[in-house]
Amino acid sequence: MGLFSSSNAGGILSQFQGLLSFGGGGSAVGLSIGTSSIKLVELKKAGKNWKLIHFGIVQLPDEVIVNREIVNQIAVVESLKTLVAQLKLSTKNVCTSLSGTSVIIKRMSLEVPNPRELQDQVFWEAEQYLPFDVSEVVMDYQVLSKGKDTKTDVLLVAVKRTVLDTYMACIEDAGLVPKIVDVDFFALQNLFEVNYPANPSEAVAVVDIGASSTKIIVIQQDIPVFTKDSALGGRNLTLEIQKNLNLSFSDAEILKTNSPPTELPQEVSDLMRVMSENLATEIKRALDFYAASSVGAPVSYVLLTGGGAKIPGLSQVVEETLRLPAQVMNPFNSISYDPSVFTQDYMAAIGPIAAVPIGLALRAGAK
Ligand SMILES: Nc1ncnc2c1ncn2[C@@H]1O[C@H](COP(=O)(O)OP(=O)(O)OP(=O)(O)O)[C@@H](O)[C@H]1O
Ligand SMILES: [Mg+2]
Structure with missing residues (x-):
């Protein structure tokens, strides 16, 4: 498993390692505070x-979150409280x-003769290219592979402390306990x-x-390459x-999301x-860069x-441009639900939007 992902004890808040106990009969809750909305998922x-x-999902007004930094804390806390009040979470x-x-991810290859010095070495190397001062960031890392020689491949994650602190404060003010902080990629x-299904010889892009x-x-092979x-x-x-x-902005958003679906003005199409x-x-461009450099x-x-994966016809345009098969990801291939509680239409509508919070709940559940 990759960094901070299901089988791993990491997480940016590594000080919480070992303190993690996800409560209530195998329940796991994932919370994604996105730019357009907050989503909360409980899995059992x-x-x-x-x-x-x-x-549960609650929309946020535009510019409450800018560049994934919380600008309007009161709005986030209020929205989160509303969501928590609606859902009867068991933890x-x-x-x-x-x-x-504010999140930096960097793959590094280090020469570390003594494994006990790995952490010092990783953090020392990190200082060299982080665009922030180390005192301004919280860092964590995951060992990807140990070579036959003394080289060790690690993936470093660093986040700006002020940004992290604001997220923590909002979540706590809403009455929740942020036990693990991950990054969207690993969710x-x-x-x-x-x-x-895993196929060790192939790489898959999730967008x-x-x-x-x-x-x-x-x-590829459980590693974020x-x-x-x-x-x-x-x-x-x-x-x-x-x-x-x-x-x-809000009328444009309503027109764009087009629910229930109607004929869209030609200009919008x-x-x-x-x-x-x-x-x-x-x-x-990103995958060409990956192909050339990896x-x-x-x-x-x-x-x-x-949510953007719901733009009609997008996967076909992606297929034509990349000359690769592309489809909308289904988070419910192996996650079940009660069809009398969640209708098929509802599940189809939430699938793309629920992806990150479900990935986070899975991470929580791995504890
Ligand atoms: N049916 C639809 N057609 C086109 N776009 C849609 C549709 N439904 C939602 N979207 C768009 O998807 C986006 C929201 O998706 P999502 O909830 O995944 O983003 P977010 O997590 O809030 O943002 P970010 O991850 O960038 O912080 C919005 O821009 C919304 O307009
Ligand atoms: Mg998101």
Whole structure:
């Protein structure tokens, strides 16, 4: 398993290692505070697999979160309290995640003759290229592989302390306990590993198109071999619709998300097509870079998720641009649910949006 992912004890808050006890009869809660909305998921162990017990989402006004930093704490706490009041969670312990420019992920290859010096060496090396002072970041790392010689490959994750502290404060103010902090990429990896078969000789790209950014992770043999956070997201499309049709942001958002589905104005369909092409080009660029710079296997298919994956026809545009199979990821391949509580239409609608919080709940549940 990869960094901070299901079988691993890591997490950015590594000071919590060993203190983790996820309560209430095998329940696990994942919390994703995204740019456009907050999502909360509870899973429960059902035999060997997981079952969805609760899913809740509350929309956030635009600019409450900017570049995945919480700008308006009161709005986040209030929204989170509303969500917590709606769902009868069986534990207050949650696993949450960060993303964006305050998160730095770096693969490093280190010469460490004495394994006991590894941590010092990792943190010392990290100081060399972090764009922040080490006193401003919280760091953690995961050993990826130990070579035959004294070289060790590690994946470093560093997050800005102020950003992390604000997330923690908001979650605690809403009455929850943030037990683990992960990053969106590894939540996607968890979700992939639980729902899709592993084939050691192939690499798979999972792409989460959120409101403010697109996160791309390439996974091979349970290892995150490539990650890229691109600033293009669903919000860009909303802003284009707002501008071109002279609407408010929220009216543009309503028109774009088109629920229940109706015939869209031609202008909106055209803007969606342009956005799909831009997203596909962005993914292609990232995967071309991966192919040119990595020794990993070629990507054999692409899974799309996040609310932006719901743009009609997107997976086809991605397939044509990348010349690779692409489809919308299904988080419920191996996670069950009660169809009398969650209808099929509802599940289809929430699938992409629920991906990261479910991946986080799986991480919580691995404890
Ligand atoms: N049916 C739809 N068609 C097109 N876009 C949609 C649809 N439904 C939701 N979206 C878009 O998906 C985005 C929200 O997705 P998601 O909840 O995954 O993002 P987020 O987690 O809030 O953002 P981020 O991860 O970037 O912080 C919004 O931009 C929203 O407009
Ligand atoms: Mg998101």
